[in-house]
Amino acid sequence: MSLIPTIVELLARARADLRMGLPVVLRSEEGLALAASAEVLTPERLGSMRAEGAPVLAITARRAETLKARAYDGDLARIAVPGTASVDWIAQVADPADDMTAPMKGPFETLRAGSPEPHRAAIALAKSARLLPAMVVAPTTAEHRQLTRINIDLASEALHALSPLAPVVSGRVPLSVSEAGRVHVFRPDDGGEEHYVVEIGRPARDKPVLTRLHSACFTGDILGSLKCDCGPQLQAALQQMGTAGEGILLYLNQEGRGIGLANKMRAYSLQDQGFDTVEANHRLGFEDDERDFRIGADILKRLGFASVRLMTNNPAKTAMMEACGVGVVERVPLKVGLNPLNEKYLNTKAKKSGHIL
Known part of the structure; x- marks a missing residue:
């Protein structure tokens, strides 16, 4: 070598x-x-x-x-x-x-x-x-x-280029929504952050699987922030998979729509000054969304899935899955988490980013 x-x-x-x-x-x-x-x-x-x-x-x-x-x-x-x-x-x-x-x-x-x-x-x-x-x-x-x-x-x-992803390990993790939970860890070859898959049950690989592409949100997923709807979406997706008895949740480490937690906090500070979420990103020098959804498609294919029932309000995710060779047979809405503190944020996502809310 x-x-x-x-x-x-x-x-x-x-x-x-x-x-x-x-x-x-x-x-x-x-x-x-x-x-x-x-x-x-x-x-x-x-x-x-x-x-x-x-x-x-x-x-x-x-x-x-x-x-x-x-x-x-x-x-x-x-x-x-x-x-x-x-x-x-x-x-x-x-x-x-x-x-x-x-x-x-x-x-x-x-x-x-x-x-x-x-x-x-x-x-x-x-x-x-x-x-x-x-x-x-x-x-x-x-x-x-x-x-x-x-x-x-x-x-x-x-x-x-999309960095190749290598499976590292998987292990059984009983969850409150389903005792038949398993977590898979994927590591990119470029030294970037690892991404995780939560598999509920044993979904058949030759049928569309109920799937959620979820970008990591420390403030929403962990702290229960009311500024976004990420935490409720995460829990609702897992609950639906648990009820269905199977599903795939891709937990992608792309905090703040791909700009990282520090820059996300900078954006939050700008929002406190009166700018909406898109304007804040632009003032920082970023695009509306810097995430790479190809990662999710690559992981799904590595797991053996060719088609999904995608839980999302974001048409961009559907389009990217299709473009990357993963068929989306159904878009499953995930309309949860609205509260008085994030209403403006969600309205901005609908008006400027095309989310269907």
Whole structure:
């Protein structure tokens, strides 16, 4: 076995480095560049990057729209970092927490010349690390062999591909809804978070199985938060499966519609300022929904299921299952959990995200 890490292994290392505030080296046809997360950048690291070349702050077009910065590259904007700018200035541009109290952060010098590909790869890396999608990128001529180095052409393909999932173990877990419960654990090859399957009974593999794709929600599933309907949906799905005597619940670790718990709490803070759930995501620089439903389809096929009766109010899940080769013979509504504190949230999901409520 070769001791040289693959691009998938290098990306896993890069995600860990970025979360700790360590830059990574991006290699492209234009040369080398240092890239560091805007939210954890230290003054010392910014100074070292400035010594290499003029730093640029890469943000998504969603964040640029809030800042009134021109996104010449379509999906992102490259903002020149002024020579006098501190890490606090960079963090304030990247994070919308104080947009309402300090809205005037510009004017910005946004770049048009040069390739945006290193900056695009840097933002994709930040998202995969569950960091704010804002990266400081500076050109360098040094190899920096002590840092993780990433070929962006290989990285782009790997970041957008579905990581293979390997079954790790399964064990019997008697549940309140059914004593015939079993939990399967699947681990992605890219070092990402594991995903879980709760199997009720022994569903036949040659028939459509009652299925729920449930994204992890710490606040709703564990704490009983009233800001969403996740906890009631989880319990209702399991209860229906228990009553039916069989079913498959896929518990996917894609917290906050794929942005992670920290960013989800940032979105909640913005909602307290009056923004709805979609607007909050956009102000942070994310799309409405960053989840990858291909994971659920892949797990179902690995378990031997070709078709499902899908418990969901979200047509996007149905479409993705079909697109990934899993037939959806029926959409089973799951209308539970409405309360005065989440009514606006659910209305926004219906109006802006197409949920059928």
